[in-house]
Amino acid sequence: MLRKMFVIFGASDVLWMVFAVSQASQIDIFPSESKIFAQIGDSVSLTCSTTGCESPSLSWRTQIDSPLNGKVKTEGTTSMLIMDPVSFKDEHQYLCTAICKDKKLEKAIRVEIYSFSKDPEIHLSSPPEVGKPVTVTCSVPDVYPFERLEIELLKGNRPMKVQDFLEPSEKKAQETKSLDVTFSPTDEDIGTALVCQATLHIYDDDSPPKVRKTTKELEVYISPKDTAISVNPSTRLQEGDSVTMTCASAGLPAPRILWSKKLDNGNRQLLSENATLTLISMRAEDSGIYVCEGNNPVGKDRKEVKLTVQEKNFTVEISPGPQIAAQVGDSVVLTCDVRDCESPSFSWRTLIDSPLNGNVRSEGSKSTLTLSPVSFENEHFYLCTVMCGQKKLEKRIQVKPYSFPSNPEIEMSGPLVSGNPVTVSCRVPNVYPSDQLEIELFKGESIMMNKTFSKDVSKKALETKSLEKTFIPTTEDIGNVLVCLARLPIDEMEFELKQRQSTQTLYVNVAPRDTTILVSPSSILEEGSSVNMTCSSNGLPAPKILWSRQLSNGDLQPISENATLSFMSTKMEDSGIYVCEGINQVGTSRKEVNLIIQGRESNKDYFSPELLVLYCASSLIIPAIGMIIYFARRANMTGSYSLVEAQKVC
Numbered sequence: 023m024l025r026k027m028f029v030i031f032g033a034s035d036v037l038w039m040v041f042a043v044s045q046a047s048q049i050d051i052f053p054s055e056s057k058i059f060a061q062i063g064d065s066v067s068l069t070c071s072t073t074g075c076e077s078p079s080l081s082w083r084t085q086i087d088s089p090l091n092g093k094v095k096t097e098g099t100t101s102m103l104i105m106d107p108v109s110f111k112d113e114h115q116y117l118c119t120a121i122c123k124d125k126k127l128e129k130a131i132r133v134e135i136y137s138f139s140k141d142p143e144i145h146l147s148s149p150p151e152v153g154k155p156v157t158v159t160c161s162v163p164d165v166y167p168f169e170r171l172e173i174e175l176l177k178g179n180r181p182m183k184v185q186d187f188l189e190p191s192e193k194k195a196q197e198t199k200s201l202d203v204t205f206s207p208t209d210e211d212i213g214t215a216l217v218c219q220a221t222l223h224i225y226d227d228d229s230p231p232k233v234r235k236t237t238k239e240l241e242v243y244i245s246p247k248d249t250a251i252s253v254n255p256s257t258r259l260q261e262g263d264s265v266t267m268t269c270a271s272a273g274l275p276a277p278r279i280l281w282s283k284k285l286d287n288g289n290r291q292l293l294s295e296n297a298t299l300t301l302i303s304m305r306a307e308d309s310g311i312y313v314c315e316g317n318n319p320v321g322k323d324r325k326e327v328k329l330t331v332q333e334k335n336f337t338v339e340i341s342p343g344p345q346i347a348a349q350v351g352d353s354v355v356l357t358c359d360v361r362d363c364e365s366p367s368f369s370w371r372t373l374i375d376s377p378l379n380g381n382v383r384s385e386g387s388k389s390t391l392t393l394s395p396v397s398f399e400n401e402h403f404y405l406c407t408v409m410c411g412q413k414k415l416e417k418r419i420q421v422k423p424y425s426f427p428s429n430p431e432i433e434m435s436g437p438l439v440s441g442n443p444v445t446v447s448c449r450v451p452n453v454y455p456s457d458q459l460e461i462e463l464f465k466g467e468s469i470m471m472n473k474t475f476s477k478d479v480s481k482k483a484l485e486t487k488s489l490e491k492t493f494i495p496t497t498e499d500i501g502n503v504l505v506c507l508a509r510l511p512i513d514e515m516e517f518e519l520k521q522r523q524s525t526q527t528l529y530v531n532v533a534p535r536d537t538t539i540l541v542s543p544s545s546i547l548e549e550g551s552s553v554n555m556t557c558s559s560n561g562l563p564a565p566k567i568l569w570s571r572q573l574s575n576g577d578l579q580p581i582s583e584n585a586t587l588s589f590m591s592t593k594m595e596d597s598g599i600y601v602c603e604g605i606n607q608v609g610t611s612r613k614e615v616n617l618i619i620q621g622r623e624s625n626k627d628y629f630s631p632e633l634l635v636l637y638c639a640s641s642l643i644i645p646a647i648g649m650i651i652y653f654a655r656r657a658n659m660t661g662s663y664s665l666v667e668a669q670k671v672c
C-alpha cells in the first residue's frame with residue numbers, strides 16, 4: 023500500500039575523491055557516508071582527518087562557497103566542523119581540504135536537514151457522538167521536508183485515510199501538516215482507538231523510514247434522550263402529602279440528572295442533583311412545573327411534570343344525621359365535628375333565628391348543643407356555623423320533637439252480645455305530632471278500620487286521638503282478638519318508625535233462648551200423684567235456671583234454682599202457673615206451665631183439660647179456642663163452658 027516516494031536530489035552528487043598526492047597520503051571524513059541526515063536542533067559534527075601527512079593544513083568550505091555556519095576546530099591531523107544546533111543554514115555539500123607539503127587532498131560530505139521531532143496530534147472537531155459527523159484531524163507538527171511525509175489514520179486496525187504532501191516546499195521551513203477525516207461514529211466504534219501514523223521517508227535507499235505514531239481511544243458519546251419521569255403516588259396531591267419523583271435519562275456517558283422547578287419569571291430553581299426527588303409536607307404553593315434534565319458532555323434532554331397540590335378543605339359533620347326525632351322530655355345532644363382545621367370557631371343558630379333553647383359547649387374541634395328536656399320549642403332546623411380562618415362552612419340538622427308514650431287503649435261501649443251492635447274505641451293518649459299518627463283496628467287478621475288525623479297548625483300540644491268503630495259481634499267472633507295498632511312515622515325518618523299496639527280478646531255473650539219445660543208425666547194430675555217439671559235454656563254464658571210460682575197479683579215467687587221442680591204428692595193447692603226463667607248477664611228467657619190438680623171424681627168423657635192447658639201454655643190461643651169448641655161439641659155441653667171462661671184458663 024505504501025508508496026515510496028523518493029525525490030532524487032543527489033543527482034549532482036559527486037563523490038570527490040582526489041588523490042593528488044602519493045598513495046601514502048589519505049584524507050577521511052567521519053561519518054563515512056557521502057550524505058548524512060541531520061535533524062534540526064540536533065548537534066552534528068563532521069570530522070576530517072589525514073594520514074600520511076605530518077602537518078597538514080586542514081580547511082572546511084561549502085561547495086558553493088557560502089559561509090560556514092558551524093564552528094571549526096582543528097588540532098594536529100584532525101579538523102572538526104561542529105553544527106550545534108543544526109539549522110537550515112547547515113544544509114550543504116561540505117568539502118574538507120588538506121594541504122600536505124604542496125599536495126592538496128579534498129573530500130566531500132553532504133549534510134541534509136530534516137525535522138520530525140514531534141509525535142502526531144489527534145484532534146476531534148467535537149466529542150464524538152453516535153450518528154453525528156465528527157472530523158478527526160491528525161497533525162504532524164514541525165515537519166521538514168514534508169514532501170517526504172505520509173500520514174495515515176486508522177480506526178482500530180482499519181485504515182481510514184492516507185495522505186502525502188508531494189508539492190515541494192518553496193522555501194526551507196518547518197511546517198505542520200495534517201490530515202482530516204470526517205465520519206459518523208456508530209455503536210460499534212465505542213471503545214476502539216484512533217491511530218495516527220506519520221512516516222517521513224527521508225532515506226533514498228532501502229533504510230527504514232522514520233515513523234511516529236499516536237493512539238487515542240475513541241470515546242463515543244450518546245446525547246441524553248428518552249428522559250422519563252415517574253411520579254408516586256400521583257401528580258394530583260393534597261396539602262400535607264408527600265411525593266417522590268424519579269427521573270431517568272439514557273445516554274453515554276450516563277447523563278447526570280438535575281431536578282429544578284420552573285419559577286414564575288421563567289427561570290429555574292435547582293432542587294436536587296439526584297435522580298430521585300422527594301417532596302414532603304407539600305403546600306398549595308408547591309404546585310407547578312418540575313423539570314428533570316439529563317445532561318452529559320454532548321447534550322441535555324429535559325422532561326417536565328406538573329404537580330397540583332390541592333388545598334385541604336376543612337369539613338364539618340353534624341350528628342346524629344340530618345334529622346333527629348327527639349322524644350318530648352328526653353335529652354338530645356347535637357354534635358358539630360370539624361376536621362382539618364386547627365382552631366375552628368363555632369356558632370349555633372336556628373334557621374328562623376329563634377332562641378336556641380339549649381346549651382352550647384365548644385371545645386377543640388367539637389361543639390355540642392344540648393336540648394334537655396326536649397320540648398315543642400325545639401322543633402327547628404339547627405345550624406352549626408364553623409369559621410376556619412377566612413373560610414366558613416355551615417351544616418344543619420332538623421330536630422323533630424315527638425310524643426308517643428303509651429300503648430293504645432281499647433274500650434267497648436258495653437258487653438259484647440251476639441247480634442247487638444257494639445262500639446269499640448281505640449285511644450292513643452298524649453301524641454305529638456298527631457297529624458303523623460295512624461291508627462288501625464284489626465279483628466284477627468282483617469282490618470276493620472284505619473284513621474289518620476289532619477294537622478292542627480294553630481297549636482303545638484300533646485293530643486289524645488282515637489278511632490271508633492261499631493260492629494255487630496256474632497258467635498263466630500268468640501275467642502277472636504281485637505288489635506289496635508298505632509303508628510307515628512315521623513316524616514321521612516323511616517328508621518324512627520314508632521309503633522305501639524294493644525290487644526283484647528273478644529268475649530261474646532248470647533242471651534238465653536229456646537227455654538223449654540218438660541212435664542212428666544202430665545200437667546193435669548189427680549191429687550196425690552207425683553210430677554217432675556224440668557226446664558232448660560240455651561245461652562252464653564250458660565243461663566241459670568230460676569223456677570217461680572205466679573201469685574194471684576201477678577208477682578213471681580222464686581221457688582228453686584234447680585232445673586227440675588218435683589212434687590212427690592200433689593195437692594189441690596199446688597195448682598197454678600209455674601214460671602221457669604233462663605237467666606244470664608245479657609238476658610232472660612221465660613217459659614211457664616199451668617199445673618192442674620184435680621179431685622178423684624173427674625169424668626173421662628169430658629174434653630181433656632190437659633190438652634187445653636198444654637195448648638194454652640203454648641200460647642196458641644186461636645187454635646186452642648177452636649179446639650175448645652170442638653171438644654165442647656163432642657162433650658155435648660150445653661154452653662155452660664163459655665169461650666171467655668176457656669180463654670181465662672190460658
Ligand SMILES: *[C@@H]1O[C@H](CO)[C@@H](O)[C@H](O)[C@H]1NC(C)=O
Nearest residue numbers: 293294295296297298299300
Ligand atoms: C442522592 O441520594 C442518595 C441516596 O438516595 C443520597 O445518599 C445522596 O446524599 C443524595 N444526593 C444528593 C445530592 O441529594
Ligand SMILES: *[C@@H]1O[C@H](CO)[C@@H](O)[C@H](O)[C@H]1NC(C)=O
Nearest residue numbers: 259260261332333334335336
Ligand atoms: C377545596 O375546595 C375548593 C373550592 O371549594 C375545590 O376547588 C377543591 O377541589 C377542594 N379541595 C378538595 C381537596 O376537596
Ligand SMILES: *[C@@H]1O[C@H](CO)[C@@H](O)[C@H](O)[C@H]1NC(C)=O
Nearest residue numbers: 460461462469471472473474
Ligand atoms: C286505610 O283505609 C283506606 C280505605 O278505608 C285505604 O284506602 C287505605 O289504604 C288504608 N290505609 C292503610 C294504611 O291501611
Ligand SMILES: *[C@@H]1O[C@H](CO)[C@@H](O)[C@H](O)[C@H]1NC(C)=O
Nearest residue numbers: 542543551552553554588589
Ligand atoms: C221424678 O223424678 C224422680 C227423680 O229423678 C223419680 O224418682 C220419680 O220417679 C219421678 N216421678 C215421675 C212421676 O216421673
Ligand SMILES: *[C@@H]1O[C@H](CO)[C@@H](O)[C@H](O)[C@H]1NC(C)=O
Nearest residue numbers: 581582583584585586587588
Ligand atoms: C235441688 O236439687 C238438689 C239435688 O239435685 C237437692 O238436694 C235440693 O234440695 C233441691 N233444692 C230445692 C230447693 O228443691
